[in-house]
Ligand SMILES: Cc1cc2nc3c(=O)[nH]c(=O)nc-3n(C[C@H](O)[C@H](O)[C@H](O)COP(=O)(O)OP(=O)(O)OC[C@H]3O[C@@H](n4cnc5c(N)ncnc54)[C@H](O)[C@@H]3O)c2cc1C
């Protein structure tokens with residue numbers, strides 16, 4: 179019976195939300211082909227693996243060692259490839275995260291198999307069929323995966339986590355010889371002074387553009403984001419102007435986001451910006467130009483001066499949150 | 502230092518996509534092709550390293566005959582010579598491409614090979630990392646900072662909400678993220694010189710890979726939205742819609 183492997187990510191000892199989405203994607207595939215889902219966690223000792231059964235795993239494979247706290251590309255590849263081979267998995271599913279986008283291609287190359295990256299749907303009915311947006315989201319491929327095994331990475335927020343009353347068995351697996359001591363080593367992770375929610379992971383994003391006129395005015399965006407519990411995003415224009423860091427840029431040469439709510443403030447909606455956010459569930463645009471292209475994709479628009487509208491909006495949101 | 506940079510010819514980022522009559526590919530008529538934007542960062546970083554180390558930069562592209570123009574753009578920026586691995590069509594599965602590039606790179610004994618993070622046509626973000634794996638050398642993807650000292654290097658890459666610092670020895674592969682540098686514009690002199698720089702053309706045969714295209718289509722249009730109003734007076738209506746209609750608050 180072919181099983182599906184879900185590669186799960188942890189940060190600071192907790193399995194990430196995106197990994198629950200990976201489990202959900204793996205689960206739907208496994209249910210179609212009648213196999214099991216095995217979640218593989220690589221990380222430091224003491225990672226909390228509780229609840230992964232309910233999220234879709236039949237079994238959890240845990241490869242834990244204290245020096246696996248940070249992402250060590252070569253060692254992780256070695257562990258996944260080793261497990262993938264011994265377990266004869268038909269499909270290996272990862273999240274299309276910073277880690278997954280690096281690890282996925284390595285595993286595919288190591289196994290000599292097909293890779294479908296950043297997919298937004300998977301079906302197992304007639305073989306494995308995936309959809310993936312290409313050309314900056316301006317077109318979508320429907321692809322049949324014709325070979326086995328294969329590696330698939332899934333876009334964040336494209337799959338809803340499941341919850342079932344399943345408990346997963348836990349099996350500790352050892353890191354096989356051969357992966358250690360070579361090649362690249364991640365020596366540290368630099369956390370920013372003020373830990374901020376990442377646009378790629380947030381369920382609400384508030385982004386600002388050149389309409390804010392100067393860097394200091396981004397305070398308006400910060401305030402609105404705080405009221406909404408949102409991450410702050412930016413257009414390329416303001417990143418290139420040095421107002422905001424590249425890590426906040428949304429779009430073709432920035433991050434792709436699919437939050438439940440995306441608020442675009444003083445952003446015109448250039449095609450390259452839309453590339454990064456057009457799959458958001460709800461889009462709100464605030465812009466003084468009624469003809470700005472952002473209004474073509476927005477669910478709700480307010481035309482006018484952002485300097486008047488945004489503070490009012492922040493105030494109203496705060497009222498709701500507090501009331 | 503021997504430096505290589507792999508570059509791809511892709512439709513310009515402004516391109517309006519039309520689906521071809523086969524329903525499985527884009528209609529290329531009228532499409533303007535450019536050097537992949539992320540590959541501009543790769544070329545720039547290769548050139549900076551060359552200037553630093555008195556090195557030599559070869560630009561390699563796999564694609565149709567017309568990819569020669571793309572290679573010439575890299576030569577105009579300052580690369581020394583080009584190699585075109587010529588094939589009629591590039592399969593969607595990134596592995597055959599990675600294999601062909603790895604086979605070419607293997608012969609060159611390069612100290613470092615630059616790629617873009619991502620090609621803006623197929624959005625795989627895979628080829629560079631795959632090539633490193635096939636060659637059995639270290640690689641780091643999506644770097645925003647590179648420091649090379651002799652036979653080793655330190656790089657930074659952005660992850661969700663933080664930055665990873667990675668060390669490795671050469672030879673190695675890195676893939677370039679926006680923010681790594683500011684690509685230079687080719688000067689007129691560079692463009693003239695580029696015409697005379699050597700460009701090898703080699704035919705390659707690619708396997709078709711494991712992805713079969715069933716369909717290429719335009720994304721479903723977003724449902725038409727509405728303007729809830731003008732100015733700050735519209736805010737209550739907006740909040741109401743978000744709360745009661747969209748239910749996202
Ligand atoms: C290869 C390539 C890749 C790119 N990648 C990206 C990318 O990843 N992300 C990205 O965002 N862009 C990208 N761009 C750039 C893109 O083409 C646009 O230039 C950019 O998105 C514009 O940013 P903006 O909307 O902030 O600025 P502008 O286009 O200048 O828009 C500012 C908007 O603010 C409005 N405004 C001004 N004042 C006010 C006010 N007081 N109140 C309300 N509204 C106001 C204006 O009406 C206008 O619509 C890329 C371009 C290229 C060529």
Ligand SMILES: Nc1ncnc2c1ncn2[C@@H]1O[C@H](COP(=O)(O)O)[C@@H](O)[C@H]1O
Nearest residue numbers: 507508563616617619620625626627628
């Ligand atoms: N056909 C190709 N020829 C040369 N380099 C390529 C080709 N395809 C991809 N690359 C390189 O690999 C990077 C990542 O591409 P991709 O994995 O397709 O997103 C690109 O930025 C290029 O540097």
